[in-house]
Amino acid sequence: MVQLKSNYPLYLNNKAAQPNSDLKVTDKFTGEVAFTCALATPDVIDEAIAGAVRAAEPMARLASYEKQGVLDHCVKRFRERFDELAYALCVEAGKPIADSEGEVTRLIDTFRIAAEEATRNYGEVQPLDISARAKGYIGMWKRVPIGPCSFISPFNFPLNLAAHKIAPAIAIGCPFVMKPASLTPLGAIIMGEVLAECDVLPEGAFSILPASRDGADLFTTDERLKLLSFTGSPGVGWDLKAKAGKKKVVLELGGNAAVIVDQDADLDHALARVVFGGYYQSGQSCIHVQRVIIHEAVYDKFRDMLAAKVKTLIKGDPKKRETFIGPMISEKEAARLKGWIDAAVAGGAKLLAGGGREGAMLEATLLEGASTDSDVYREEAFGPVVILSKFSEWKAALDEVNDSKFGLQAGIFTRDIHKVLEAWDHLDVGGVCVNEVSSYRVDNMPYGGVKDSGLGREGVRFAMEDMSEIRNLVIRREG
Template structure:
């Protein structure tokens, strides 16, 4: 089926308290593209998950007392080690997720940057002084706040950015002096285990980072239920995230959930200059990106020109082996996911929508698909596709376009291309999302910006500085000088 290099399957263990722990059960890990077995992954039970939580709980005082410069040094060492092993890291991502190697290399570069930001922010965690004498009862008193680590953090990460989204949880947790029990996605545990080895080599104390692979119904449930875990940080589906929120009790939760991000293209936009960005936004990593460009609303005056050029560009994308440096589109994370999306595409056949390109699975890979004239109640418009599928519709007035973007249960990010300042300001004010990207696609993200959404896109914010705020507790100190 492909020319992917044959890889010998290896057995992978849990990482608890600085040791590799064997389990009674192992599950085969298969390449989403070739179908070959690439590893045997340890499946943790409840007792082993509790052991990991205990290890993190015992290590929390060591991390809390570690000076900021030392936490920064460990993170800087991870940056150095990952830079040295960048090609190896990218290949791991591609093998386990079928992410084309060009995007895996870009993810590793971002992961390095994320840990750099974490190292820098470790030195900038501080509180503020409070003017107590602003109140009549505060005369003669001095007060200030501290930021203290929250304790044990349960981190549950997804498959689509298996290295950088781990960094967005582990990096700020370590920077803030917390300990972590990490449950990576079942399809992409190798990246997390690789990073754990780098942290050990960098000098992170035993128990500070524990990696527990296994089913969410066991590992994830214990993280949510266990009283020794102070916070859950989760990236995944709204259904699972809402369930976590409902069961977490008084635990702090940061939830990065679903989206069906939209882009408005105004009539004065330079169509030729935005095609490449729209291609990246819609089709990078097979569209399996939380802020993947799924809905495009193009002004009727430029709709035909944009759709024609966007379709022509999509047809040029190379489809196939993810290890081929020229491949842009490869297999989705599983056959079941591809079948789900094909059902949504077939739903459009019974309606007025047209498939401008794609809409088929070729050699196990869903082609980049562009759908036009789609009615807003179709699944490809209402739900999160998480696939190389994008809908292009037209609009007449800016108010109409914003209304269509907001007609969604999600609200992560949205974009607008316009040279009209009033339209840009209107969109910035009226779009009900966590981030508005002006003159770029909603898929834009750098790793130190505040990132998160509204509605069913989640709660809390990531981006290292903002994640540290979530992962610390404020303490007030008041001195009475009277």
């Protein structure tokens, strides 16, 4: 059986350091302290940023094969430590073990993709002789690393969302400082332990620093950092952008994603995917299915199918293989969402399944008829609740998807290619998933949102673009 250590270090300029053991991390199911971890002070963060500045030039000079070698080493070591990584995630995040294993697989995929992309940093030759004054001139451009980067990762995917920052940074050649979520720091710390095995990385190439929010302003405000990449809540993200100064900012924020089920959809397939998208890892995903908009011709049938299935989902200890619904990240968050559900019911919504809470455990909940002014419709639930509505006209369904301040991804279930193309044109979101739920993501695709859902795109190649700048070269031929 996997055993976690009782105490973990932080990583400062490529090396483990233990200035204290101040961060207590709980088992999210039992509520008991699972381990302690070092917490970075402002002085430590300042030292890490200084190290990243010193490392910028030698990181940029690393050969493509050297960066690829680091990433290949990570893939190998993560495979060897698969069970440890999954168990750590299950404990610190309360994520059911099957979901935890899935996230470790995606962590490995992300680093594998980055290893491939490390040798694909292409530029372009450009003809400049578009008029007489430029005759004899040619141009070319290449991408160069932007420099020291700051990464802030969230609690809900502490392995793969950290990987989507770390792996592209190594592939393009940027040193970085990372603040993992204080609720779930262990996955990033283990990544630091693996990276520390790579002697080719110059000192200062990486620092992984759990830190309290009060002491972490330098991750955002320090002018030595050239990019801030933040994944988390919209309220925090937009506030950080306002404080970030001149550096480039990438924000991956929240959502209240919608899925349309049309009358010609394969209902059995749609049922399986909506149950997954609405309730996997207790709905704690920014692209979790929160709203399901169903054609009136199949509404009653699909509603009844969905309600019956939701009632069978097993909740409990995430370490047990049969558990589908684990705890939310905290009792406070479960109580918040329970309050939203109760308010929606008081406002006229019908409770079709679930609705109960015990501590941090919130039952898988299904509602219909929630007011469009209710929090559970308008805001990001970030928990195991799905709300249903019906439509008669396709355009009206698309408008309902867009009736949100968020715009990450949307799902549509239809066999009509014309409706697919209309959705792709009309939906104000970062991605449209056809015959699939909004929650679907492959780690090489461009991923991100519009409106309050953020700025920029992740997906390894696209993150590498954000972490680099175009450097142009103009040559005048003689003679």
